[in-house]
Amino acid sequence: MTSLSPSLDELVDALRRLPGLGPRSASRIAEHLLSQDRERALKLVSALDRAVKNVKHCELCNTLTDDAVCPICADTSRDHSKICVVESPADQRVIEETMTYRGLYFVLMGLISPVKGVGAEDLRLAKLWERLKSDPAVREVLIATPYTPEGDATAHFIAKAVASVAPQVRVTRLARGIPAGVELEYTDANTIAGAIFARR
Amino acid sequence: MTSLSPSLDELVDALRRLPGLGPRSASRIAEHLLSQDRERALKLVSALDRAVKNVKHCELCNTLTDDAVCPICADTSRDHSKICVVESPADQRVIEETMTYRGLYFVLMGLISPVKGVGAEDLRLAKLWERLKSDPAVREVLIATPYTPEGDATAHFIAKAVASVAPQVRVTRLARGIPAGVELEYTDANTIAGAIFARR
Numbered sequence: 001m002t003s004l005s006p007s008l009d010e011l012v013d014a015l016r017r018l019p020g021l022g023p024r025s026a027s028r029i030a031e032h033l034l035s036q037d038r039e040r041a042l043k044l045v046s047a048l049d050r051a052v053k054n055v056k057h058c059e060l061c062n063t064l065t066d067d068a069v070c071p072i073c074a075d076t077s078r079d080h081s082k083i084c085v086v087e088s089p090a091d092q093r094v095i096e097e098t099m100t101y102r103g104l105y106f107v108l109m110g111l112i113s114p115v116k117g118v119g120a121e122d123l124r125l126a127k128l129w130e131r132l133k134s135d136p137a138v139r140e141v142l143i144a145t146p147y148t149p150e151g152d153a154t155a156h157f158i159a160k161a162v163a164s165v166a167p168q169v170r171v172t173r174l175a176r177g178i179p180a181g182v183e184l185e186y187t188d189a190n191t192i193a194g195a196i197f198a199r200r
Numbered sequence: 201m202t203s204l205s206p207s208l209d210e211l212v213d214a215l216r217r218l219p220g221l222g223p224r225s226a227s228r229i230a231e232h233l234l235s236q237d238r239e240r241a242l243k244l245v246s247a248l249d250r251a252v253k254n255v256k257h258c259e260l261c262n263t264l265t266d267d268a269v270c271p272i273c274a275d276t277s278r279d280h281s282k283i284c285v286v287e288s289p290a291d292q293r294v295i296e297e298t299m300t301y302r303g304l305y306f307v308l309m310g311l312i313s314p315v316k317g318v319g320a321e322d323l324r325l326a327k328l329w330e331r332l333k334s335d336p337a338v339r340e341v342l343i344a345t346p347y348t349p350e351g352d353a354t355a356h357f358i359a360k361a362v363a364s365v366a367p368q369v370r371v372t373r374l375a376r377g378i379p380a381g382v383e384l385e386y387t388d389a390n391t392i393a394g395a396i397f398a399r400r
């Protein structure tokens with residue numbers, strides 16, 4: 001079949017490789033951008049270009065940030081004795097929005113998942129172990145992975161590793177109350193706030 | 201709340217304005233591109249940039265194409281007596297894939313929708329009326345809009361307009377057989393092929 005537009009085909013192909021987009025939604029987005037909203041397309045180009053250039057992982061907590069050390073790690077008014085371990089920057093944002101947690105974070109950028117072939121070694125945890133060994137100010141690691149098989153496996157692995165790397169550090173986990181089987185970022189702020197207070 | 205990365209926020213904002221993407225899927229896509237797949241992000245930038253520069257509407261049929269006149273309109277071996285009216289380039293592609301239609305197309309880039317505030321005047325149909333008036337070779341307009349309220353309203357409007365602009369032209373519509381209430385692009389090729397042969 002003759003292609004009517006190799007440029008459009010290439011764009012659809014690039015879009016359909018994004019997580020959560022199939023060929024149909026990729027086509028719909030591409031046609032929308034090109035037929036009705038070129039200005040939005042150009043804005044997306046520049047936002048993506050700028051983000052690829054500016055966004056990096058925080059040297060300390062691994063979150064996505066524009067600075068070498070993110071504003072939370074750099075904030076001396078925060079409680080540096082607590083480190084909350086989350087799956088993603090989106091989950092970190094949800095916890096920040098509850099305004100009930102004033103400690104630091106460590107962002108895994110993923111969860112252990114045998115199904116997806118993601119092992120503990122893929123989570124760049126070395127940075128966290130180093131921090132626990134070298135910074136005696138840290139007293140607590142609060143694990144905020146979701147109550148899913150992957151979140152449980154990750155929490156279990158981290159709890160065991162902290163016990164061996166830094167046995168003086170207390171390990172807690174967000175209390176259940178967060179509905180099981182649901183990703184943290186789909187949970188409302190009140191539920192998360194309650195689980196922070198009731199953490200075990 | 202302090203932003204950890206204004207560049208990331210800007211990207212999420214640009215992504216969530218795309219059709220079918222909410223704030224959560226936009227976050228997930230942005231984090232994926234920036235943490236795991238910068239090469240893919242750069243490919244998307246260049247694909248989008250190139251598409252915005254190269255893709256235009258065909259002067260004759262309105263589809264998205266890299267040329268002034270698309271390869272289908274320019275193909276003299278096709279049957280220039282038939283014009284199939286479709287909602288989108290994606291629908292046009294589905295019909296081409298059936299390999300049962302060898303005529304030309306007219307691509308509406310939308311459907312009449314009172315709910316979405318889209319009227320007949322938004323569909324750039326003027327090009328089609330001009331073609332019907334000026335080209336005596338055209339004998340048939342085959343309307344391939346879906347059997348949805350919007351598709352029906354659009355088909356009804358076009359059929360009436362053709363009857364008044366070019367009464368010598370036969371107006372047909374894809375036979376039912378295409379399941380009602382379903383977008384054309386979600387229909388399998390066999391069903392569409394059957395509906396082309398049984399058109400009324």
Ligand SMILES: [Zn+2]
Nearest residue numbers: 058061070073
């Ligand atoms: Zn940080």
Ligand SMILES: [Zn+2]
Nearest residue numbers: 258261270273
């Ligand atoms: Zn054309």
